[in-house]
Amino acid sequence: MTETRLLELSGITKRFPGVLANDDVDLDVRVGEVHALLGENGAGKSTLMKILFGLYEPDSGQVLIEGRPSGISSPADAIRAGVAMIHQHFMLVPTLTVAENVVLGLAESGWRLDTGSVAERVRDLSARYGLEVDPSALVWQLSVGERQRVEIIKALYRDCRLLILDEPTAVLTPPEVEDLFVTLRQMADDGRGLIFISHKLDEVMSLADRITVLRDGRVSGETTPGETSKEELARMMVGRPVQLVPDKPPLEIGGVRMAVEDLRVVGDRGTEAVAGLSLEIRSGEILGIAGVSGNGQRELAEAIAGLRAPAAGRVLVDGRDVTGAHPSEVRSAGLAYVPEERMRDGVVGEFTVAENVMLVDHDRAPYCRRGMLRFGTIGERARDLVARFAVKTPSLETPTRNLSGGNIQKLILARELSGSPAVLIAAQPTRGVDIGAAEYIHRRLVEEQGRGTAILVISEDLDEVMALSDRIAVIFEGRLMGIIDRSEVDVAQLGLMMAGSSNAA
Amino acid sequence: MSDFFTLASLVFVVGSGIRLATPMLLAGLGEAIGQRSGVLNLGVDGVMLLGAFGAYYTILETGSAVAGILVGVAVGLIMGLAYGVITVTFGAEQGISGIGIYLFGLGVSDLLFQKQVGTPLPIRGFSDWHIPFLSDIPRIGEMFFQHSVLVYMTFLLVPVVAFLINRTTFGLDLRAVGENPAAADSLGVSVARVRYSAIMIANLLAGLAGAVLAIELGIFQQNLTNGQGFIAIALVYFGAWRPTGVMAGALLFGLVSSTVLQWRTLGIVSGAASSLMAMAPALLTIVALVVISRTVGQPSALTRPFDRGK
Numbered sequence: 001m002t003e004t005r006l007l008e009l010s011g012i013t014k015r016f017p018g019v020l021a022n023d024d025v026d027l028d029v030r031v032g033e034v035h036a037l038l039g040e041n042g043a044g045k046s047t048l049m050k051i052l053f054g055l056y057e058p059d060s061g062q063v064l065i066e067g068r069p070s071g072i073s074s075p076a077d078a079i080r081a082g083v084a085m086i087h088q089h090f091m092l093v094p095t096l097t098v099a100e101n102v103v104l105g106l107a108e109s110g111w112r113l114d115t116g117s118v119a120e121r122v123r124d125l126s127a128r129y130g131l132e133v134d135p136s137a138l139v140w141q142l143s144v145g146e147r148q149r150v151e152i153i154k155a156l157y158r159d160c161r162l163l164i165l166d167e168p169t170a171v172l173t174p175p176e177v178e179d180l181f182v183t184l185r186q187m188a189d190d191g192r193g194l195i196f197i198s199h200k201l202d203e204v205m206s207l208a209d210r211i212t213v214l215r216d217g218r219v220s221g222e223t224t225p226g227e228t229s230k231e232e233l234a235r236m237m238v239g240r241p242v243q244l245v246p247d248k249p250p251l252e253i254g255g256v257r258m259a260v261e262d263l264r265v266v267g268d269r270g271t272e273a274v275a276g277l278s279l280e281i282r283s284g285e286i287l288g289i290a291g292v293s294g295n296g297q298r299e300l301a302e303a304i305a306g307l308r309a310p311a312a313g314r315v316l317v318d319g320r321d322v323t324g325a326h327p328s329e330v331r332s333a334g335l336a337y338v339p340e341e342r343m344r345d346g347v348v349g350e351f352t353v354a355e356n357v358m359l360v361d362h363d364r365a366p367y368c369r370r371g372m373l374r375f376g377t378i379g380e381r382a383r384d385l386v387a388r389f390a391v392k393t394p395s396l397e398t399p400t401r402n403l404s405g406g407n408i409q410k411l412i413l414a415r416e417l418s419g420s421p422a423v424l425i426a427a428q429p430t431r432g433v434d435i436g437a438a439e440y441i442h443r444r445l446v447e448e449q450g451r452g453t454a455i456l457v458i459s460e461d462l463d464e465v466m467a468l469s470d471r472i473a474v475i476f477e478g479r480l481m482g483i484i485d486r487s488e489v490d491v492a493q494l495g496l497m498m499a500g501s502s503n504a505a
Numbered sequence: 506m507s508d509f510f511t512l513a514s515l516v517f518v519v520g521s522g523i524r525l526a527t528p529m530l531l532a533g534l535g536e537a538i539g540q541r542s543g544v545l546n547l548g549v550d551g552v553m554l555l556g557a558f559g560a561y562y563t564i565l566e567t568g569s570a571v572a573g574i575l576v577g578v579a580v581g582l583i584m585g586l587a588y589g590v591i592t593v594t595f596g597a598e599q600g601i602s603g604i605g606i607y608l609f610g611l612g613v614s615d616l617l618f619q620k621q622v623g624t625p626l627p628i629r630g631f632s633d634w635h636i637p638f639l640s641d642i643p644r645i646g647e648m649f650f651q652h653s654v655l656v657y658m659t660f661l662l663v664p665v666v667a668f669l670i671n672r673t674t675f676g677l678d679l680r681a682v683g684e685n686p687a688a689a690d691s692l693g694v695s696v697a698r699v700r701y702s703a704i705m706i707a708n709l710l711a712g713l714a715g716a717v718l719a720i721e722l723g724i725f726q727q728n729l730t731n732g733q734g735f736i737a738i739a740l741v742y743f744g745a746w747r748p749t750g751v752m753a754g755a756l757l758f759g760l761v762s763s764t765v766l767q768w769r770t771l772g773i774v775s776g777a778a779s780s781l782m783a784m785a786p787a788l789l790t791i792v793a794l795v796v797i798s799r800t801v802g803q804p805s806a807l808t809r810p811f812d813r814g815k
Contacts, residue, residue: 055813076693091688093681094805104681105692113672154692 004031005067006193007052007162012061014047021047022058023217029162029193034184036196036208040237040434041405044217045197049164053085054078065162079105082161086151086168094140098122098133098150102157125156129183144292145176152183163187164195169203173292174462174495181207199237199435201230201244202463213237238436245467246442249450253470254283257334257454258304258423263313265299265478272311273299275478281423281454286445287483288469289458291498296478297458298340301427304456305337306330307345318422331360334422338412338429340458342405346412349401353393354382356400357415381418389414390440406437413441417448424448427458442468462494476500508771512644518763519648526759527659528553528718528730532737533744533751534666535710540741541670542703543683543806544592547603549711550734551610552584556715558614561725562621564628573628574655574716581712584610585705593700596810607734615727622725630720631655655717660752667748679703683804686811696811711737736787743794745802754793761789 007029014022022044029035039045050056052063054072063070065081072078078085092101099115102122109118119135126132131149139147148168155163165184169177184207188194198204204211205225213221213236221236234242260279267273273296281287291297302308304315306327315323317333325333339345347356358378361367366377382396391410393403400408409429416424426445430438445468449455459465465472466489474481474497481497484490508514532549539546546552559580560573567573584606591602631653640650670676681689682699690696711734718733719725736758744750765785768774 074693075691076695079693085691087691091685091691093684093688095684096677096680100677100681101688104677104689105694109674111674113674113677 005029006031006065007195008062008064008067009048009052010062010064012048012051012063013059014044014051014056015059020217022051022061025061025214025217025219027212027219029195031191031193032188033209034188034194034196034207036198036204036211037214038197038199038201038204038211038233038237039214040199040436041432042434043214043237045214046166047217048214049085049166049195049197052078052164053083076105079158079160082159083164084155084158084160084162085164086148086155086166088166088168088170090147090151092139092147092150094138096139097135098137098139098142098153099135101139101150102135102154106158121157122153125153129156129186130179131183144171144294145173148172148180152187156187160192162193162195164197166197167199168196169198169200171293171460173498174491175499177203200463201233204233205230215239234435238434240436242435242439243443244439246439246446248446248470251470252284252450252452254452256280257283257318258456259314259316260300260304261314261316263300263303263315264311265296265303265308266311267296267299273478274303274310276313277475277478277480278313279456279473279480281456283452283454284449285470286449286455286457286468288465288472289456289475290462290465290472290494291460291475293460295475297427297475299478300475301337301340301425301456301458304330304425305335305339331419336416336419336421336424338409338416338424338426340427340431342408342412343401347400347408350399352397353386353391353400353403353411354378354396356411357382357385360415360419385414385418386411389444404434404437406433406441409433409441410437413444417444420451421453423454423456425456425458428460429457430461430464431459438464462491462498466491474498509767509773514767514771516644516647518760518767520651521766522756522760522763523649524652524656524721524759525762526755527656527721528714529733529737529740529758530752530755531659531662531714531717532711532734533740533755534662534748535707535714536737537741537744537746537748537751538666538670538679538710539703539707540807541683541746541804542679542700543686543804543809543811544700544704544707545599545603545738545808546588546606546704546707546711547600547738548584548588548606548610548734549603549707549737550730550732551607551614552581552708552711553715553718553730553734554610554614554728555584556580556712557719557729558618558715558725559712560716561628561719562617564630564720565622565626568629570628570630570720573630573720574713577712577716577719578709579712580715581709582705584712585708588708589701589704592810593697593704596812599808599810611728614729618725618727625724625726627723628720630723653721655720659717663748663752670748675699675702680804682811683806686806686809687813690811690813700811732787739794742803746804747802757793758789761785 005028009025009027012022012025025048037045051058054074054077070081072081099118099122103109103118122135131153133146133149184194196208208225211223212219215237234244258281260277263274263277264272265274289297299308303310306325309324314321317330317335320333322330322333343349358367367374379396386393389410392407429441445455457468470486471483472489473483474494481502532553536546536549556577560577563576564570564573588606591597592599633651634654636650640646670679678694678699682696686696740751740754743754
C-alpha cells in the first residue's frame with residue numbers, strides 16, 4: 001500500500017448498556033479520497049464518528065491519524081488533530097455573525113475579538129472553494145444551504161485534514177447538492193480526506209471513492225461504486241434484498257376526493273406561508289409535493305387537517321367543505337393525517353402503544369361506554385393493528401417513545417388507515433426511518449391507493465416523491481411552480497422549480 | 506404638589522435616584538452576564554444580603570470601607586463557586602437552586618447579624634467625591650457629579666461589561682454558550698469553564714452590590730435589600746440582556762423610587778397612601794415588563810444544563 005492512510009480505525013468496539021453499538025469496526029481513509037459510510041439508523045455510524053471526534057471513548061480498538069495514535073479525547077483535541085465534523089443538525093449559533101461563528105473557539109484569536117481579519121480570510125476561502133456567503137451576516141438570516149457553507153468554511157478555516165459530513169444533503173435542493181459535491185471533490189483533491197455519511201444511495205454512488213457499510217454495529221461490506229449497485233448496497237445495509245421503488249399497480253383514477261382552492265395560510269412568523277394554492281386529488285391517485293422544507297408544506301398540511309386556520313380559500317374533503325373546521329370534523333369527513341413531526345403531532349411519547357392507537361377513537365363505541373374506557377376492546381384492536389402493520393414492540397404497554405422511528409411511523413399509519421379514510425395526507429412519511437421500514441410504508445401507501453384513497457405525499461426526499469407519485473407538484477414560497485406527470489419527470493427541471501423558477505413546459 | 510416641582514426638589518430627586526439605582530445596576534449587570542451564558546440565578550437577593558452583611562460587619566470591626574468592599578466581593582465569589590457546583594457540575598434545576606440560594610442568604614445574613622451585632626449601629630463609608638469643575642456646574646453638578654466613588658465606578662462598569670460581552674473572545678464564548686452550547690462544545694470551547702466564569706462574575710457583582718447598598722445606607726438590618734435582587738433580575742429582562750438596557754431600567758426604577766420618597770418627605774402623600782406609593786416602583790416594573798419585554802434577545806439555552814452525551 002503506497003497510498004498514505006490519513007485515518008485508520010481498527011477493531012473499534014463500543015458497548016452501551018444492553019447494546020453493542022460498534023463491534024470490531026475497521027475503517028480507513030486515504031489522502032484525497034471521499035469515503036462513504038452507509039448504514040441504517042442504529043447501525044453504529046454516529047457512535048463511530050463520535051469516537052473519532054472524541055465525544056465517546058472506545059472500549060477497545062485504535063484510532064490512528066497519519067499512522068500515529070490520535071490521542072483524541074475531546075472535540076478540542078480532534079480540532080487540533082485536524083479533524084472537523086459537520087453535524088446533521090448544524091452546530092452554529094444563530095444570533096452570531098458568520099465571522100463570529102467561524103472564529104468561535106479558536107485559541108489563537110487573542111482576548112480581543114477581531115472579526116475584520118476573520119472576515120477577510122472567510123472571503124478568501126469563499127472565493128477559492130465557491131462557498132459564497134457574507135461574513136457579516138447573522139446566521140439566523142441565512143438559508144439552510146448558506147448555513148452549510150458556513151459549516152464548511154469553519155472546517156477549512158481550521159485547516160482540517162479530515163472532514164466528516166453527517167448526512168449533509170438531507171436539507172439541500174438538487175442544485176445545491178451538485179454545488180456541494182463540486183466543493184467536496186475539490187477539498188479531497190487538495191489532499192484532504194472526507195467521510196461522507198449518508199443513506200441516499202444515488203449520492204453515495206456518484207460521490208464516493210470507496211464505501212463502507214455498517215449493519216448492527218459491524219462492517220457488513222467494503223466496496224467501491226464501480227464494483228457495486230444500489231440494490232447491493234441496500235442489501236448490505238438491511239441484510240436482505242430490498243425493493244427500493246415500490247411496484248405501482250395500473251392507475252384507476254376516480255372522482256375528485258380532495259380539493260384545495262386558492263388557499264392562503266399565515267405561518268408562525270406572521271408572513272403568508274401558503275400564498276394562493278389550488279390542488280385536486282382524485283380517488284386512487286398519489287399526488288406528491290416536492291420542495292425544499294420551509295416553503296409552506298407544513299402550513300399547507302396543517303391547514304387541510306384543521307390544525308391551522310386558513311386566511312382565505314377553501315378545503316374540500318370528499319365533497320364536504322371543511323375550511324377552518326375543527327380537526328375532529330375534518331377527520332369525520334374522511335381525512336387521515338400522518339404528520340411531519342411524529343413525536344410532537346403524531347403520538348404522545350409517554351403513552352403506551354395501545355393508548356396511542358386509540359387516540360382518535362377513544363371516545364367512541366365500542367371502545368368507550370358512558371365515558372368509561374373499555375380496555376378489553378381497546379387491547380384487541382391495538383393487538384390487531386400492531387400485528388397487521390408489523391409494528392415491532394415488546395408489548396402493547398410499552399411507552400411509545402421507546403420504539404424506533406420506523407415503528408412509531410408504522411403505528412401512526414396503522415391508526416390513520418384503520419378508519420378507511422377518503423383522503424390521506426402523509427407528510428415526510430419516511431424521514432429518519434430505516435430503509436426496511438420505509439420500504440414497508442411505501443408499499444402500504446401504494447396499497448391504500450389501490451383501495452381508492454386520494455393520497456397527498458409531502459416530502460423533502462425527491463427520490464421518495466418520484467417513486468410514489470402519479471403527479472408531482474412543486475412548491476416554492478407557498479406557491480405551486482407547476483405540476484408534472486409521472487411519465488414526464490425530469491430531475492433537472494424539478495430542481496429548477498424547487499429553486500423557484502416556474503414550469504416553462 | 507407645587508413643592509415637588511421646585512428646581513431644588515427635582516435636582517434632589519434625580520441625584521438620589523441615581524444613588525438608589527446603583528446597587529440594582531451592579532447586581533443587574535452581573536445577572537446579565539450570567540444569563541448570557543445560559544444560567545439563571547434567582548438567588549441574587551440572597552447573595553446581596555450576604556455581601557451586605559459581610560461588608561457591614563467588616564467595616565464595623567475594622568473601620569475600613571475598602572476592606573468591607575473586598576469582603577463583599579469575596580462573599581460573592583464563594584457563593585458563585587457554590588452556585589457553579591450546583592448548576593454546572595451537578596446540572597441541577599436552576600430555578601429551584603436559585604430560590605435555595607436566596608433563602609440561604611436571607612436566613613444566614615439575619616442569623617449572623619442577630620448573633621454578632623444585635624442592635625443596628627451605623628457605619629461610615631466613603632465620603633462623596635465632588636468631581637473637580639464638573640461638580641461646580643449649577644444643578645447638573647449637584648445631580649450627577651457629587652456622588653460616592655462607588656456610584657461612578659458602577660456606571661463606568663456599564664461600557665466595560667458591554668465591551669466584555671461584545672468585543673472580547675470571552676464575550677463571544679459567553680454568547681455562544683448561552684445560545685447553542687453544543688455548537689460551542691463542538692469547537693472546543695469548554696461550556697463548563699465559560700459558565701463557571703460567568704457565574705463567578707455575576708455573583709461577585711451581586712456581593713459587591715450588597716456591600717455598596719450597606720455602605721450607602723450606613724446600616725444593616727434583616728432583609729436590608731427588600732427584594733432589590735429580584736428587581737435586578739427583572740431589569741435584565743427589561744433591558745433585553747444588554748448592559749445599557751439594564752442601566753436604563755435601573756435609572757427608571759431609581760427615579761420612581763426617589764420620587765415616591767420625596768413625595769413622602771414633602772407630605773404630598775401620607776399614611777396608608779404613602780405605603781401604597783411605595784409599591785409604585787414595583788408596579789411600574791411589572792407594567793414596563795409586560796409592555797416592553799421582548800423575548801428576542803433571551804439566550805436560547807437559558808436555564809438549560811449542558812450535557813454532551815445528550
